[in-house]
Amino acid sequence: xxxxxxxxxxxxxxxxxxxxxxxxxxxxxxxxxxxxxxxxxxxxxxxxxxxxxxxxxxxxxxxxxxxxxxxxxxxxxxxxxxxxxxxxxxxxxxxxxxxxxxxxxxxxxxxxxxxxxxxxxxxxxxxxxxxxxxxxxxxxxxxxxxxxxxxxxxxxxxxxxxxxxxxxxxxxxxxxxxxxxxxxxxxxxxxxxxxxxxxxxxxxxxxxxxxxxxxxxxxxxxxxxxxxxxxxxxxxxxxxxxxxxxxxxxxxxxxxxxxxxxxxxxxxxxxxxxxxxxxxxxxxxxxxxxxxxxx
Amino acid sequence: xxxxxxxxxxxxxxxxxxxxxxxxxxxxxxxxxxxxxxxxxxxxxxxxxxxxxxxxxxxxxxxxxxxxxxxxxxxxxxxxxxxxxxxxxxxxxxxxxxxxxxxxxxxxxxxxxxxxxxxxxxxxxxxxxxxxxxxxxxxxxxxxxxxxxxxxxxxxxxxxxxxxxxxxxxxxxxxxxxxxxxxxxxxxxxxxxxxxxxxxxxxxxxxxxxxxxxxxxxxxxxxxxxxxxxxxxxxxxxxxxxxxxxxxxxxxxxxxxxxxxxxxxxxxxxxxxxxxxxxxxxxxxxxxxxxxxxxxxxxxxxxxxxxxxxxxxxxxx
Numbered sequence: 001x002x003x004x005x006x007x008x009x010x011x012x013x014x015x016x017x018x019x020x021x022x023x024x025x026x027x028x029x030x031x032x033x034x035x036x037x038x039x040x041x042x043x044x045x046x047x048x049x050x051x052x053x054x055x056x057x058x059x060x061x062x063x064x065x066x067x068x069x070x071x072x073x074x075x076x077x078x079x080x081x082x083x084x085x086x087x088x089x090x091x092x093x094x095x096x097x098x099x100x101x102x103x104x105x106x107x108x109x110x111x112x113x114x115x116x117x118x119x120x121x122x123x124x125x126x127x128x129x130x131x132x133x134x135x136x137x138x139x140x141x142x143x144x145x146x147x148x149x150x151x152x153x154x155x156x157x158x159x160x161x162x163x164x165x166x167x168x169x170x171x172x173x174x175x176x177x178x179x180x181x182x183x184x185x186x187x188x189x190x191x192x193x194x195x196x197x198x199x200x201x202x203x204x205x206x207x208x209x210x211x212x213x214x215x216x217x218x219x220x221x222x223x224x225x226x227x228x229x230x231x232x233x234x235x236x237x238x239x240x241x242x243x244x245x246x247x248x249x250x251x252x253x254x255x256x257x258x259x260x261x262x263x264x265x266x267x268x269x270x271x272x273x274x275x276x277x278x279x280x281x282x283x284x285x286x287x288x289x290x291x292x293x294x295x
Numbered sequence: 296x297x298x299x300x301x302x303x304x305x306x307x308x309x310x311x312x313x314x315x316x317x318x319x320x321x322x323x324x325x326x327x328x329x330x331x332x333x334x335x336x337x338x339x340x341x342x343x344x345x346x347x348x349x350x351x352x353x354x355x356x357x358x359x360x361x362x363x364x365x366x367x368x369x370x371x372x373x374x375x376x377x378x379x380x381x382x383x384x385x386x387x388x389x390x391x392x393x394x395x396x397x398x399x400x401x402x403x404x405x406x407x408x409x410x411x412x413x414x415x416x417x418x419x420x421x422x423x424x425x426x427x428x429x430x431x432x433x434x435x436x437x438x439x440x441x442x443x444x445x446x447x448x449x450x451x452x453x454x455x456x457x458x459x460x461x462x463x464x465x466x467x468x469x470x471x472x473x474x475x476x477x478x479x480x481x482x483x484x485x486x487x488x489x490x491x492x493x494x495x496x497x498x499x500x501x502x503x504x505x506x507x508x509x510x511x512x513x514x515x516x517x518x519x520x521x522x523x524x525x526x527x528x529x530x531x532x533x534x535x536x537x538x539x540x541x542x543x544x545x546x547x548x549x550x551x552x553x554x555x556x557x558x559x560x561x562x563x564x565x566x567x568x569x570x571x572x573x574x575x576x577x578x579x580x581x582x583x584x585x586x587x588x589x590x591x592x593x594x595x596x597x598x599x600x601x602x603x604x605x606x607x608x609x610x611x612x
Contacts, residue, residue: 007433007435007514008433008435008436010429010433010514011429011432011433011435011438012429012435014425014426014428014429014518015425015426015429015430015441017421017422017425017426018422018423018425018426018445018485018489019426019441021422021481021482021485022445022448022482022485022486024463025460025463025478025479025482026448026451026456026482026483028459028463029456029459029460029463030451030456030459032458032459032462032463033455033456033458033459036458036459085352085355088348088352089352092345092348092349092352093349095337095345097337097342097345097346097349099349103349103353104598105594105595105598106353106356106357107352107353107356108594108598109356109357109360109587109591109594110356110359111543112539112543112590112591112593112594113543113587113590113591114408114542114543114544114545114546114561114562114586114587114590115543115544115546115562116545116546116562116563116565116566117561117562117565117583117586117587118359120565120566120579120580120583121359121360121362121363121580121583122359124362124363124366124576124580125358125359125362129375130374130375130379130576132358132362132379132381134379135379135380135381136379136381138379139379139381166355166356166359169355169356170356198341223450227451227452227454227455229452229454229547230546230547233547234566248452248454248455251454251455251457252454252457255457255458256457256461256551261458261462264458265458265459268455268456268457268458271455272451272455275450275451275455278450279447279450282450283443
């Protein structure tokens with residue numbers, strides 16, 4: 001259709017409902033977060049502007065930089081594990097063995113099932129007295145007494161990562177599988193004719209062609225993991241003694257626990273700045289990849 | 296369909312075999328016994344390794360479900376006894392019957408979960424279909440930036456915007472109603488749905504719209520009578536993805552914006568029990584399985600669509 005003015009108006013009219021919806025429910029709150037971060041808003045109906053006081057307070061308190069650092073470590077290990085396990089899983093699913101299609105279905109439940117319910121099941125697994133992990137380890141003589149995994153800072157930290165990886169793996173797996181299946185088959189045939197082994201073919205054909213998909217998925221996974229809330233909230237609420245408090249949990253506790261909306265908003269703004277940064281990196285990477293394809 | 300055809304089809308990524316892949320499948324050397332091409336034949340230890348790897352991988356993915364299911368079969372007394380027993384002794388399905396008494400509102404929670412997801416899906420489809428069409432067909436000033444803006448919404452989670460959303464819901468008088476969960480829930484599902492449906496609509500030949508246009512049909516008529524019927528399979532995929540997304544993500548808005556138990560979706564309804572001193576774990580797990588059942592059925596019957604939806608929805612550039 002021609003790009004006349006009436007066409008543009010028609011397109012805008014089509015877009016209007018989605019646009020207005022997002023402007024009210026996402027864009028305005030984002031703007032409001034920034035405004036609130038400069039106020040002392042709390043439960044009472046009115047509030048005053050307090051300048052940079054909230055930011056000075058959170059960065060002055062000392063534990064905020066610790067929380068940022070913890071969030072990054074948590075996110076890094078979770079994304080790395082998701083990518084490695086997901087790519088390995090995809091390679092297995094990509095192998096031409098009988099049962100493939102059943103295995104593919106069996107991969108999906110953690111991603112499809114209500115997230116909170118999956119997390120309740122993990123909560124039971126981590127139970128020291130009666131849960132599967134501690135229980136089986138005791139049965140096999142690896143542990144002499146019950147191990148309440150979520151009660152110790154270190155093990156709780158890694159346990160929340162494991163659950164996050166569990167929820168994220170199916171998506172990475174299915175996505176990487178699709179990427180692997182889009183590799184032209186004749187490349188493998190040609191290499192195979194020249195006597196290249198299976199592992200060699202994987203290293204020299206599959207992996208290089210997967211780089212764009214790996215990069216895209218890592219960045220998407222990074223953003224999702226950075227924003228992860230449900231898992232930590234249900235399993236530990238940020239405890240024990242703050243050892244699983246990531247930025248998002250910290251923001252929630254400040255805003256919804258202590259009802260300090262202004263200070264919570266300041267913390268949310270810091271998160272949003274990081275997310276914006278990741279977004280820029282992501283869009284740049286995607287554009288770079290597209291240009292690479294065009295050449 | 297033979298295995299050969301299926302693998303080559305998967306490689307081509309299309310539903311019908313192109314001539315070249317068909318020719319390739321025919322000329323590729325085959326193993327004598329299995330009938331699959333020699334390139335796909337594995338030595339016995341490779342097969343063992345593949346299945347062993349698959350078993351470990353699937354165990355990680357399915358362990359919580361296995362454990363959860365076994366727990367739902369164990370009587371409470373056995374649940375809280377040591378030493379730990381993986382396999383239930385004299386297990387029964389009792390918990391699946393007693394839970395309706397212990398959690399009197401369970402049926403309502405399940406209904407709420409479905410109701411919220413259904414309304415979210417209807418809203419998303421109503422908003423997304425015209426928007427996706429606009430992005431798929433029209434080049435207008437700022438369309439690229441707008442599309443990027445929509446995608447950026449995907450990157451922000453509801454948890455970050457909780458404070459202003461809470462205030463917004465309060466101002467609009469939606470706190471403690473179904474709408475407090477539906478309205479924000481739908482917002483965060485709109486962007487990826489637009490992307491998914493736009494990709495689908497771009498594959499509908501432009502000539503069809505143009506032919507209708509030349510015949511004097513109005514733009515709206517073209518959308519309704521030409522494009523919509525052709526886009527129906529895509530719309531169905533988007534609806535399924537949205538429903539599952541809405542069903543899977545019911546937690547934070549329901550936790551924060553609603554405190555009335557008659558509106559609670561299943562995950563939150565169960566969460567209330569979760570926090571109590573004595574958790575009736577076998578019934579909690581049984582109730583969880585009832586909540587999971589519908590999506591499990593969906594997976595089995597619609598997994599093909601899910602894979603298509605996910606791969607496009609993951610923003611493949």
